Amino acid sequence: MSEVKFSKEHEWIKLEVDIATIGITKHATEMLGDIVFVELPEKGSSVEKDGNAGVVESTKAASDVYTPVSGEVIECNQSIVDDPAKINTDPENEAWFFKLKIKDKTELDSLMNKEEYDKFAKDSGN
Amino acid sequence: MEIKKTALNLLHKKQGAKFVFFAGYEMPIQYSGGIIEEHKATREKAGIFDVSHMGQLFIKGENQLAADLEKIFPVDLKNILLNQSKYSFLMNEDAGIHDDLIITKIKDGFNIVLNAGCKNSDFKLLKELLNNKYEMNLRDDLSLIAIQGPKACEILEKIIPGISDLKFMNGNSFTYKGESIYITRSGYTGEDGFEISIKNEIAEIFVEKLLKEGGKLIGLGARDTLRLEAGLCLYGHDMDINKSPVEANLKWAMSKNRIAEGGFIGYQKIKSQLENGVKRIRVGIKPEGRIIAREKTTIFSEDNKSIGEITSGTFGPSVKAPVAMGYIDNSFSKTDTKVFLEIRGKKYPATISNLPFYKKSYVKGANK
Numbered sequence: 001m002s003e004v005k006f007s008k009e010h011e012w013i014k015l016e017v018d019i020a021t022i023g024i025t026k027h028a029t030e031m032l033g034d035i036v037f038v039e040l041p042e043k044g045s046s047v048e049k050d051g052n053a054g055v056v057e058s059t060k061a062a063s064d065v066y067t068p069v070s071g072e073v074i075e076c077n078q079s080i081v082d083d084p085a086k087i088n089t090d091p092e093n094e095a096w097f098f099k100l101k102i103k104d105k106t107e108l109d110s111l112m113n114k115e116e117y118d119k120f121a122k123d124s125g126n
Numbered sequence: 127m128e129i130k131k132t133a134l135n136l137l138h139k140k141q142g143a144k145f146v147f148f149a150g151y152e153m154p155i156q157y158s159g160g161i162i163e164e165h166k167a168t169r170e171k172a173g174i175f176d177v178s179h180m181g182q183l184f185i186k187g188e189n190q191l192a193a194d195l196e197k198i199f200p201v202d203l204k205n206i207l208l209n210q211s212k213y214s215f216l217m218n219e220d221a222g223i224h225d226d227l228i229i230t231k232i233k234d235g236f237n238i239v240l241n242a243g244c245k246n247s248d249f250k251l252l253k254e255l256l257n258n259k260y261e262m263n264l265r266d267d268l269s270l271i272a273i274q275g276p277k278a279c280e281i282l283e284k285i286i287p288g289i290s291d292l293k294f295m296n297g298n299s300f301t302y303k304g305e306s307i308y309i310t311r312s313g314y315t316g317e318d319g320f321e322i323s324i325k326n327e328i329a330e331i332f333v334e335k336l337l338k339e340g341g342k343l344i345g346l347g348a349r350d351t352l353r354l355e356a357g358l359c360l361y362g363h364d365m366d367i368n369k370s371p372v373e374a375n376l377k378w379a380m381s382k383n384r385i386a387e388g389g390f391i392g393y394q395k396i397k398s399q400l401e402n403g404v405k406r407i408r409v410g411i412k413p414e415g416r417i418i419a420r421e422k423t424t425i426f427s428e429d430n431k432s433i434g435e436i437t438s439g440t441f442g443p444s445v446k447a448p449v450a451m452g453y454i455d456n457s458f459s460k461t462d463t464k465v466f467l468e469i470r471g472k473k474y475p476a477t478i479s480n481l482p483f484y485k486k487s488y489v490k491g492a493n494k
Contacts, residue, residue: 033347034162036441037416037448055470057418059161059351059441084416085162 004092005108006117007068009050012092015108020069023096024056024087027121033058035087040076040098047073047100049107054097056087069107071100132178133269133326134333141343148346149242151179156345164348165443168315169484172275173344173352174336181245182268182323183252186235186261195236198255199229200371200390202381206231211295211310213379216248221370221392221399224248226361230297230310235260237308239270239321241361255391269329273341274319274352281339282309282320285332289320303328315349316356316484354449355442357410357481363421364408364437364451372399373453375408375481406434407459410479411450411467416441417474419450419467426466426473433458436467442483449483450476 004014010028014021029035037057047053047067054065076098080086087095112120130151138145143154154176156164167173185191192203199214206212208231216224225244230237240248249264256262273282283290286300289309297310305325313319324332337343344352350360359365365374370392377400384390388397413419418441425434439450450467458465461480466473 033156034160036162037418057441059347059443060155062418062420081416088160 003113005068005111005113006120007066007111008120009066009068010121011066011068013068013108013111015102015105018102018105019074020071020100020102021096022053022067022069022098022100024065024091025117025121026091029088029091032056032063033060035084037062038080038084038087038097040081041067041073043073043076045073047071056084065097067100068111069100069102070104071102073098074101075099130179132176133329134176134178134271137330137333138176138343143343143345146346149179151242153179154343154345156347157343159342161345161347161351162443164342164344165351167342168275168317168344168348168352169444170276172273172277172281172319172336172341173315173348174333174341175272175274175344175349176269176333177272177321178269178326178329179242180270181238181240181242181248182265182270183238183240183245183249184232184235184263184265185238185252185256187259188235191235191256191260194256194259195229196384197389198252198391200380200384200393200396201229202383203229203231203236207296208233209297211297211312212381213295215371215376215379216251217371217390217392218367219392219395221372221395222367223361223365223369223371223374224251224367226359226365228310228312232297232308237323243362267326268323269326271322271324271329271333271336272313272319273322273336274313274315274317274344276318277340278317278319281336281341282322284339285335292320294318302332314356314358315352316358316482317352350438351440351443354438354440354451355444355482355484357451357483359408359451360438369408369453370395370399370404372396373404373407404456406453407456408437408451409454409459410481410483411436411439411452411454411465411476412479412483413439413448413450413467413474413476415474416448417467417469418448419452419469419474419476423450423452424468425452425454425476426468427455427458428464428466430466433465445483449479451481454478 142158423436434454436452
């Protein structure tokens with residue numbers, strides 16, 4: 001089981017060899033409220049670290065989704081597009097957003113581990 | 127700025143409310159279950175809303191007051207029955223809407239329920255328009271509680287026997303804990319329901335009782351999705367000082383005899399708009415798929431002309447699809463007309479839809 005890392009924008013990333021699975025954290029979903037719409041990046045497109053990689057909308061408002069690392073989008077989770085409520089139910093497993101073939105593994109170095117993220121989320125309160 | 131709290135603030139906290147600042151008040155946007163759960167609880171059972179931030183204005187007077195108010199509001203107040211309520215507007219000479227409101231004939235005058243964000247300016251303006259002739263009180267010693275949904279009547283009847291006899295848009299005085307309370311059968315969710323005006327001191331104990339009988343507290347978040355599905359306007363968004371009741375598609379709320387006779391503020395403009403038509407009008411809009419069109423989204427025609435703007439939009443939990451309202455060039459306002467919405471730089475298809483999106487289930491005896 002590989003280590004999961006976290007970004008300040010409340011995304012989680014799990015790396016297996018050079019394939020990264022990315023989603024948003026439970027803390028993020030709690031802040032957002034009921035999610036009713038999600039837009040994912042296009043399969044085959046390239047995304048840049050900290051760049052825009054989709055949108056989630058709750059009953060309240062829209063929020064951008066960022067990618068914590070650069071790479072090529074190789075798969076998107078259509079099941080959360082069809083049923084966005086899944087993101088609230090199981091954000092850190094079944095409701096992953098997209099998978100990237102990553103360009104540069106060192107981009108992960110600046111990300112937080114679970115303990116650091118939990119503290120960050122608690123302190124920032126957002 | 128001082129942040130105001132309603133008499134139910136502590137109860138909201140106990141119930142796990144998340145708060146927002148709204149019109150100077152700290153108000154619950156949602157409780158622990160979330161907006162969709164609260165929305166569904168209202169549609170399926172009964173939702174309790176703290177709307178104490180809204181203005182409760184009392185004006186004392188007899189026949190002359192009704193005549194003077196008719197010079198302001200486009201409704202028939204000479205023939206209004208005791209305890210009957212009417213939806214109306216406070217307008218300027220150009221028929222722009224200062225506020226939308228509910229006016230009720232009570233024993234010694236009129237009660238007017240005003241939007242929270244407008245109540246102080248409305249009060250000043252009305253005082254001026256009435257030349258200071260009448261005793262006017264904007265009561266902050268009273269709370270206003272709404273209970274809405276198919277079980278609202280049953281729940282409230284257990285606490286206040288007799289309320290089930292009230293007809294839609296009618297009220298009466300009742301007694302609770304030895305105090306007089308005033309209840310109207312009305313609301314803003316598209317459901318049958320009641321609004322209860324009650325002394326601050328007994329508001330919390332009253333709401334606790336509603337909760338015990340099966341009601342659920344509902345925040346401003348679900349209040350917004352509920353009213354949007356019901357096709358009802360939110361002041362400051364779907365109507366404002368730059369839009370008239372005709373443009374807001376609320377012609378029905380103006381009494382026929384008043385439109386025929388005139389004699390109220392904004393009449394010339396209303397008359398001309400009714401005779402010549404309006405350039406833009408409020409419509410319902412259904413985006414295709416799940417895309418949500420928020421306020422300020424531009425509406426385009428099939429040939430890519432900018433033809434209007436969304437004034438509110440969200441996901442409708444009961445219609446299970448996104449819903450929106452907006453103002454559109456009148457020549458595109460026909461139901462089922464295809465339009466496009468520009469969201470984050472891309473254009474998405476949508477259709478003009480009849481309102482409401484969600485069918486009302488008001489009790490019989492409705493009078494408009």
